[in-house]
Amino acid sequence: MTAPLSSRLRGFGTTVFAEMSALALATGSVNLGQGFPDYPGPREVLDVARGAIGTSADQYPPGPGIPELRAAIAGHQQRFSGLTYDPDTEVLVTAGATEALAATMLALLEPGDEVVLFEPVYDSYSASVAMAGGVVRAVPLHPPVDGTGPWTFDEARLRAAVTPRTRLLLVNTPHNPTGKVFTSEELALLADLAKQHDLTVLTDEVYEHLVFDGARHVSPAGLPGMRERTLVVSSAGKTFNVTGWKVGWICGPAPLVAAVRTAKQFLTYVNAGPFQPAVAAGLRLPDAYFAAAAGDLQRRRDVLVAGLAGAGLPVISPEATYFATVDVRPVRPDGDGLAFCRALPDLAGVVAIPTVVFYTPEHADLGRHLVRFAFCKSDALLADAVERLRRLG
Helix, strand or coil, X not given: CXXXXXXXXXXXXXXXHHHXXXXXXHHCCEECCCCCCCCCCCHHHHHHHHHHCCCHHHCCCCXXXXXXXXXXXXXXXXXXXXXXXXXXXXXXXXXXXXXXXXXXXXXXXCCCCEEEEEECCCHHHHHHHHHCCCEEXXXXXXXXXXXXXXXXXXXXXXXHHCCCXXXXXXXXXCXXXXXXXCCHHHHHHHHHHHHHHCCEXXXXXXXXXXXXXXXCCCCHHHCCCCHHHEXXXXXXXXXXXXXXXXXXXXXXXXXXXXXXXXXXXXCCCCCCCCHHHHHHHXXXXXXXXXXXXXXXXXXXXXXXXXXXXXXXXXXXXXXXXXXXXXXXXXXXXXXXXXXXXXXXXXXXXXXXXXHHHHCCHHXXXXXXXXXXXXXXXXXXXXXXXXXXXXXXX
16 A cells, blocks of 8 residues: 655655765765764853753753743844844744744645745745645746856746735745845845735744855844744754754744744654753854854855866855855756766765755756755865865866
8 A cells, every 4th residue: 555645745755865865875975965064063062962961951841942042042133133032932942943944834824825935945945835735936046147146036026926825925044055145135125025915024044153255144033124023043053063953943023933832832842952051052152153153164165166166067156054056067068957966976976966956846947957065064075075076077
């Protein structure tokens, strides 16, 4: 008997991350596909987690998260975004940003409600919308024509995507997979659209501290008239190199956070007891830590970008995040990024992710020739990857 799959999830099979990671293991390739660091986070954070294991922190934490962490999250938001949240009613700890996003969809969407978002889009977004019975309305981001400059979108196309059924506007800034940081002007346009159509804004800001070259992250919630309609999501994984801990959070007006908590309590209920005090310690680290983390990652970005360019792959250098995007057409004339990624382990001993998987079917051709490489790797691994990529050149 074939196991049935809900119609809502048809089309969502095994993720390409699983396929490419298995390919890396099978071929002994350097894995620049999935975005996780292979070097440890700050000692000040890791030591707190080690000390918490074997204590009462191993048991269920409070449903919204331990008070210490919720207070640290509120303090972090005030320090870096100028936003004030009540730790008791406007902050909720979740099992990573992924659960925060999924719980929001389940809590706020009625069947048939529409979510406007930008693509290429992180793959969990569309699945979360589908599980909630919603409908994705995707607005394409366009890469710079000559490989330099920011990704852009068409304002008219964005406005046309909003209909009377639109309930949520989902914004990911800094953006995965493109590395785009939305500008103040772009965010002002989104804010005006949200207020005009009475939309709730859900903003994924997990890469908020990992911005480069003087770029500045701005939370949409900080714009005039936006705090009361915006849910801000972030997490510890990217900032502190602890992606496996799955400690995230969501901040916003008390009624919206309460709605999300209603859904969240029936998903994981609670999570990561020993890691919550450690994340609180991390969020209290001095500003110098966050600046150094961005500077170090920028250095790693530059190493990989130079290696990709040397391999004959035009690179769109990112303004933020873990990822650089390349155009494969100079080395694969048919522009098939998925086929390129499946062949790359044999060609060069490296694994990457085809960007086409981050598009809805209607816009897939826009990303068919693009491939994403992760640079959040150790110096030794990046050096090995760059040496292997020279085979392509």
